[in-house]
Amino acid sequence: MDRWQYLIVLGACLLITAPLEIFGSGVYRQPLRLLLSVGPVAVVFVVWDVIAIAGHVWTYNPRYISGVDVGFSMPLEELLFFIVIPVCGLLTYSAVTAMLATLRGRR
Numbered sequence: 001m002d003r004w005q006y007l008i009v010l011g012a013c014l015l016i017t018a019p020l021e022i023f024g025s026g027v028y029r030q031p032l033r034l035l036l037s038v039g040p041v042a043v044v045f046v047v048w049d050v051i052a053i054a055g056h057v058w059t060y061n062p063r064y065i066s067g068v069d070v071g072f073s074m075p076l077e078e079l080l081f082f083i084v085i086p087v088c089g090l091l092t093y094s095a096v097t098a099m100l101a102t103l104r105g106r107r
Contacts, residue, residue: 002063002064003062003063003064003065003066003067004066005064006064006065006066006075006077006081007066007076007077007080010077010080010081010084010085013084013085013088014084014087014088016088017087017088017091017092018091020091020092020094020095021091021095022095023094023095023098023099024091024093024094024095024097024098025094025097025098026094027087027090027091027094034087034090037086037090038083038086038087038090041082041086042082042083042086045082046074046079046082049074049078049082050072050074053072053073053074054072054073060075060077060078065077
């Protein structure tokens with residue numbers, strides 16, 4: 001079970017924030033906008049991560065990752081982290097913004 005912990009946490013993040021799609025402006029319903037928001041930042045951090053891995057700045061404990069590498073010794077979970085966490089952040093931001101606008105409209 002240990003080797004799936006990182007993937008489980010990422011999945012839980014998506015599961016917990018998925019209902020926020022209902023309240024916000026539709027993060028998943030705007031795939032191009034989502035790609036343009038997450039893509040460039042993810043690319044920068046993936047490059048940074050690959051450099052850090054190559055420079056032995058950090059490593060990943062094989063006990064807690066699936067063992068699937070996406071290249072340059074980067075675990076799949078690390079790549080997914082740079083996609084999943086920003087998506088969850090966008091879902092949260094979108095929902096909170098919509099809820100605050102609704103509350104302000106009631107005053």
